[in-house]
Amino acid sequence: MTSTVNRRQPATATTSDPVILASNVSKTFAHEGVQQHVLTNLDLAIRTGEYAVVMGPSGAGKSTLLHVLSGMDAPTLGRVRVSDTEIADLSPRALTEFRRHHCGFVFQQIQLLDALSVLDNVLAVGLLADRNRRRVVTRARELLARVGIDEATQRKFPGMLSGGEAQRVAVVRALVNEPDVVFADEPTGQLNSEFSRAVLDLLSQVNAGGQTVLMVTHDVRSALRGDRVLYLRDGAIRGECVLGRRAPSGNHTAYDLVADDERRLTRLTGFLDEMGW
Amino acid sequence: MVTVGAIGLLVRRYLRKGRAQLIVVGLLAAFAGAMLNLAALCAFRYPQMIDEQAARLRTPELQVLAASAVATRAVDVLRAESAVTTVESTQRLGEYATLPLGDATVDSLVVYLDLDNPSYLGQTTVLERDDAGVTDPVYLPYLFKSNGGYAVGDDFTITTPRGTRTFHVAGFTTNLYLGFLTMGAIGIGLPSEGYAALADSPQPPYPTSIVQARIGDKAAINAISARVAEQLSAANDTMPPTWTWDWEMLRTAALTGPGIYAVSLVGFTLVVVLVVLMVVWFWIRGTIANDLRALGVLATVGTPARQVLAAFALPPAIVVAIGALAGVAVSYAAVPVVATSLAGQTGLPWSPGVDVVSGLVIAALLALCALALAGLAALRVLRLRPVEALAGGHRSRSFRRTLLPLAGTRGNLHLLLGIKQGLAHRAQSVMVLGVLVVVSFAAMASASLFTNAVSDRHGFMQLLVGDLGEVAAVATQDADRGDLLERIDAIPGVQRAVYKDYLQGTVGGVRGGLVIMDDFAAQRYSSVFEGREPKHPNEIALGAPLADQAGVGLGDHVELSVGPRSQDYLVVGKIATVQYAGMRANVTTGGYQRLVPDHAHHDIDIQLADDASPAAVANQVSTVAGDRLFSVTNQRQSLDSQFAVYLQMMRILAWGILTVTVLVTGLVVGLMVSTLLAAERSSFGVRKALGFTGSQLLRQLVASYLPLAVAGAVVGCVIGWFLVPRLLGVSLTSIGLANASFTIAPALAVGIALVLIAVAGLTAALGASPLLRREALDLMAG
């Protein structure tokens, strides 16, 4: 199998065709006879290589939006296109295979597989897409090390992990197949600032490599990593704040970066105030 | 009592989550209850029915059938015995005849009974009587209805060497001595006019006496019947020949069938009960492991552990009791099948009423087993420390090692993931393994018994009764023996005709059958399993049970007496046979003539070429030498019809057991899969979300237990392969067949393993197919 990186646009090409295009998407849940319209006529376009962040009040439907966009759940109405594929046209099996190769997902509830060790949790997904065992193992170990999961922890089982360790493993699992789009539902929700940074750095880095990232977060500092912050409320995107591309940390002095982040922070807090955050 | 409420919640949760287990345990308990009830009916109610019939029909302890000319000798002997309380001699008609029985025929001594002039002892019950409706009415033993399918009004033609007699069926009878297919004499009832007409016919049957005696002292029966036989043995050439039976012998023969049913059913019930207990054990252990935290909470608030124990142990016991009762009730539906197959051997109709007490006892017994085991499984609760419980079993997790790490193990990803899942659910995996071992072993036992009897039917019969020619004939007293044999030998299809007399004698004080031949080497098959056949006049070979009872072995000397004469013989061989229940001896003609110097042969054993038709040859024999023969018998045919009854029984048992085996396998694997799915539902959802397709998940699921199912089936079949033939051999040795060797066709073993594995696979696929359809998020929602 050829490396998936080859298929991608360069990191700077954020203005190209959208990798995700949602039009008129509605999602309604019915539970015990009560209908709840979580998403209503939602339109959204995420460009290839973009790092988009979704924010919004709890219960607004952020997780639901990620499920619908990643093909894990079908919208009640409307259409979703991912990487030029109409999600609704795919058979269940084709959809599963599409997700396997194009979408990585970090669940809000983490969802590691209890019966498998940490390393096996990552490898099971890795080996599903890439038969080259050595390459997958190397990549998995490297990614795990990057988020501070050491060899001993890699041999543990999910039931033994701290919440933060588990979340970092979940992020690595979503990245191991180098998917076109990484859907990350509050990937830093359980993390202290040090490990938050490790995870966010990792996401920024894969984004810099050309993978699109769509992240849900409640944390303003995490949101600063994004090129654009979308605000979801009452079933639709109520506004967006374009922060522009954050300079990769490697090309800047620490001072520049801080100054850059300060500007972005001011802009984002202004936007969030406006949205009633 | 706050804690009772908490326990109530716990129990409700345990029952709700264990619905699959409840159903499986209930169903298995029903199987066990049904089989035990049938076994109990066969083991207790059938003998009871026979004893009641015996009492009602005034069945004598001893019955002798003899030509009327010699019967007075038996009467004299019996009158002289102090233990004999009543003697009755009834004049009847008798002859050898061939009777149609369904599609087959039976060669037997037929005794015509005058139903309107019944005897006092050994009465005949008429079950249906319809003289008015048919001409030439005849009343047949009930087995002609149960086995032969006869109905009132049917034609019934009896063939004798001297012509045919045609009747119409007017009803059916029971008679304990003369209603058995396997005993050699069949009583046929006629109304007085019909009986008189038969006596006056141009070729009437021979005057035959039925001598019956009631014997108060049961211990004396054997000795008395030996003395009667001695008195009559000098009259072996009469027609009809003499038959002596005692009630104990008959009762034992009548109870063989029910005994086989009872033993097999109990044996297989044990298998099912073992499976029930395994399921209960793992169910309770699993519940305790899952609810450790709740149990810890209960313990910290001071709930007596005893209450918790009862809460866990009682529900399985109650379910077992209910299931068993249901099974007992349903089992009555199977009684007619069993009753019909038994009627084929005993000629007795049987429809036992519902026995509430035995049903309750069975249910209580099974429930008690379940209660004991459930209690044992739940004992873990008593040893539980609250802190440990509150930790929710995390401690045990910390000791888990990664087996088959994906980083270093070659092999299919889904297979590996499945195996890992199986390892994570160790208790259930052990259960599947154990159940399949037990079940495949049981399947091997039943199937091999069946195939050995059926596939080599004639080999099996030979094993049981030794070498019997396909056709037999009895020479008349004045026939020229040498000339007769030559004529028969000349018939096309006859390989060899030899004299082989069946007589009676007393060996070392024990009565038994004697087989007399000029040269035992003329047999195609020798039943001798130790030593050799007798060659010289001073030698004898004994059936193993006879040798045991006489207390002699190879190389010993033993006294053989016939009538008043006795001689000493050297034991040179032991015979394995079920003929005369193993109470049989082989002596050369020269040896027998030491006791009866003027003995002349009369029984002719006719061996046929492989492709010759016994029926055709029997006809030819009648044509060529009918005037010098008392009877011509198609032995192959009559053995076949006698064995058909046993084969039918084995077929019922084998199919019954195989069915239950398949159901048990299906149930247990289904249980395992549904439990696994319930426990791993959300993890399957996650897998689906991560990009595993439904069929990949199915493969993982199958891989998580199929290796164990395969291992279990293979182990069970291998154990069965080695053990079953030995077990069957041992059990046949006990009925006199020391050289019985059972083999199991490799194809059969492989076939059984494959069937069980296929059942396991199919059940799993069916149980797991919802997995293929459900959406990832749906499953993850739990």
Ligand SMILES: Nc1ncnc2c1ncn2[C@@H]1O[C@H](COP(=O)(O)OP(=O)(O)OP(=O)(O)O)[C@@H](O)[C@H]1O
């Ligand atoms: N399967 C479902 N059935 C019924 N209601 C659902 C279902 N899934 C989500 N909901 C409802 O939809 C709404 C949106 O849920 P969602 O998880 O998308 O919110 P969210 O924005 O991710 O919230 P949070 O920030 O707390 O994670 C909630 O009110 C939730 O109760």
Ligand SMILES: [Mg+2]
């Ligand atoms: Mg959410």
